[in-house]
Amino acid sequence: MIKFYNASKIYPVDVRALNKINLHIKPGEFVSIVGQSGTGKTTMVKTLIGEERIDEGKVVVGGWDITDIKENEIPILRRQIGVIFQDFKLLPKKTLFENVAFAMQVCNGSPSKIRKIVPQVMKIVGLDSKMDRYPFEVSGGEQQRATIARALVHRPKILLADEPTGNLDSLNAHEIIELLLRINRFGTTIVLVTHNREIVNGLKRRVITLDNGMVISDQAVGKYIL
Amino acid sequence: MFIALLRVVKFSLQDIYRNIWLSLVTIMILVLSLFTVNMLLVVKVVGDTAVEAIKEKIDINLFLKTSAEENEILALKAKVSNLSEVKDVTYISKAQALENFKSKHTDNPEVLEALKVLGTNPLSPTLVIKPKNLESFDNLINELNSFDDQIIESRNFSNYKAMLEKINGITTKVYDAGLVLSIIFVAITLLVIYNSARVAMYTHRREITIMRLVGASKKFIQMPYLLSSIIYAMISVLIIMVIFYLFLHLLQPYLEAFFVGYNVNLIQYFFGNGLKIFGSQFLAAGIINLIASYLAVRKYAKV
Numbered sequence: 097m098i099k100f101y102n103a104s105k106i107y108p109v110d111v112r113a114l115n116k117i118n119l120h121i122k123p124g125e126f127v128s129i130v131g132q133s134g135t136g137k138t139t140m141v142k143t144l145i146g147e148e149r150i151d152e153g154k155v156v157v158g159g160w161d162i163t164d165i166k167e168n169e170i171p172i173l174r175r176q177i178g179v180i181f182q183d184f185k186l187l188p189k190k191t192l193f194e195n196v197a198f199a200m201q202v203c204n205g206s207p208s209k210i211r212k213i214v215p216q217v218m219k220i221v222g223l224d225s226k227m228d229r230y231p232f233e234v235s236g237g238e239q240q241r242a243t244i245a246r247a248l249v250h251r252p253k254i255l256l257a258d259e260p261t262g263n264l265d266s267l268n269a270h271e272i273i274e275l276l277l278r279i280n281r282f283g284t285t286i287v288l289v290t291h292n293r294e295i296v297n298g299l300k301r302r303v304i305t306l307d308n309g310m311v312i313s314d315q316a317v318g319k320y321i322l
Numbered sequence: 323m324f325i326a327l328l329r330v331v332k333f334s335l336q337d338i339y340r341n342i343w344l345s346l347v348t349i350m351i352l353v354l355s356l357f358t359v360n361m362l363l364v365v366k367v368v369g370d371t372a373v374e375a376i377k378e379k380i381d382i383n384l385f386l387k388t389s390a391e392e393n394e395i396l397a398l399k400a401k402v403s404n405l406s407e408v409k410d411v412t413y414i415s416k417a418q419a420l421e422n423f424k425s426k427h428t429d430n431p432e433v434l435e436a437l438k439v440l441g442t443n444p445l446s447p448t449l450v451i452k453p454k455n456l457e458s459f460d461n462l463i464n465e466l467n468s469f470d471d472q473i474i475e476s477r478n479f480s481n482y483k484a485m486l487e488k489i490n491g492i493t494t495k496v497y498d499a500g501l502v503l504s505i506i507f508v509a510i511t512l513l514v515i516y517n518s519a520r521v522a523m524y525t526h527r528r529e530i531t532i533m534r535l536v537g538a539s540k541k542f543i544q545m546p547y548l549l550s551s552i553i554y555a556m557i558s559v560l561i562i563m564v565i566f567y568l569f570l571h572l573l574q575p576y577l578e579a580f581f582v583g584y585n586v587n588l589i590q591y592f593f594g595n596g597l598k599i600f601g602s603q604f605l606a607a608g609i610i611n612l613i614a615s616y617l618a619v620r621k622y623a624k625v
Binding site: 145167168171172173174175179185187198199201202203204206207246247249250 | 325326329528529531532533534535536537538539540542543
């Protein structure tokens with residue numbers, strides 16, 4: 097599903113955010129990418145959504161070589177990859193329903209399709225009873241659930257979660273991870289970028305550890321080793 | 323496609339509404355620019371009318387001796403008519419001149435009394451010559467001066483050309499100054515629109531980030547801001563139409579008083595050619611705004 101071949105991202109002056117990365121994430125996997133700050137985790141996420149381009153090597157997503165992806169192809173790529181971040185990036189003046197619907201509206205989704213799909217994904221994330229609430233009216237965990245719902249509306253093959261629990265207490269963090277696992281069971285590939293040792297150790301899934309832009313460990317059932 | 327268009331319109335109107343003060347300032351600057359351009363047009367129309375009015379009055383009088391025979395006068399008239407610089411020659415006989423004089427001084431009994439006391443018709447027959455155009459005016463004067471006909475008593479060659487050149491000079495200077503002012507306003511408009519689009523994108527940075535993340539196309543992200551700039555142009559042209567209608571309404575009586583006997587109707591001119599005048603202004607303002615907005619969105623709304 098995701099393949100990095102000797103991929104390097106070099107920032108001026110000769111700072112290698114990614115350094116000859118080689119990895120292969122299979123469809124339906126749940127992979128945690130761990131590492132200290134500045135080790136290249138976010139650069140990897142940005143590369144996967146076409147926000148950054150690698151300078152050396154090759155990146156393939158779902159069989160599509162995105163190494164030299166054209167600007168007009170980026171939106172197509174992003175509709176196949178859901179992304180969630182530490183800051184929820186919800187629009188404060190829109191209800192949770194409207195926030196999720198917004199993702200479809202801006203991608204030319206028809207009103208009937210929006211009316212059908214949004215309640216479905218809201219139900220998946222457990223917010224079907226709070227669709228009319230504004231972001232400030234719900235907890236941080238529920239806000240993150242709404243962003244997951246928004247990421248799911250295009251039925252992505254991959255869900256990238258960049259520190260999704262960074263702003264949450266342990267209970268809400270646990271619930272979000274449970275939700276990600278549930279989505280993974282539906283067949284969506286999950287790439288979780290995190291600092292949270294407890295979560296990684298509790299998952300008992302594949303763990304890739306980055307240091308200085310390089311993969312220093314790749315364990316099938318791994319632990320947080322740093 | 324239609325839904326996408328509707329959403330672009332909705333986001334554009336949202337953009338204008340959420341930055342209402344900035345939108346108002348933008349529109350005000352545009353209105354000022356358009357006002358300057360339209361004032362230039364007024365100067366041009368008034369200037370042209372003044373020049374035409376003077377051109378109408380240009381004629382050259384050849385005063386003939388009272389003793390001149392009719393056949394001699396008609397021969398001279400034919401000779402003058404044959405000149406290439408002449409448009410038209412009118413012969414005013416002594417009797418006709420007297421009639422004209424009387425009707426001109428009909429409110430002045432003293433003059434009419436003096437004429438009665440005189441007993442005879444003291445007025446000379448005249449040839450009134452209209453030149454073909456202003457450029458050949460000097461040549462015509464030279465030609466007429468070269469005529470050595472015994473029946474010519476005197477020649478009246480007022481220097482209308484100098485007057486016309488003066489008026490042309492003034493209108494050209496006013497026009498040039500207006501042109502410079504317009505260019506300055508166009509430059510200000512470009513900067514203001516550019517800045518408006520930039521601020522609008524800053525206000526909507528969160529929406530733009532989300533749009534990018536969820537896979538909205540570049541066109542969809544940028545279109546609302548480009549459309550806003552067109553809407554600004556449209557509103558500004560509508561406002562300037564109202565302002566100019568009122569302004570011309572106030573100006574018209576003064577113009578009519580100044581150009582008595584001439585048809586100077588600026589309201590008719592502006593609104594008779596409304597589609598051409600205001601349509602082209604909308605087109606020009608729209609293009610300028612589009613360029614400024616496009617430069618801003620290209621720089622600040624990257625996908």
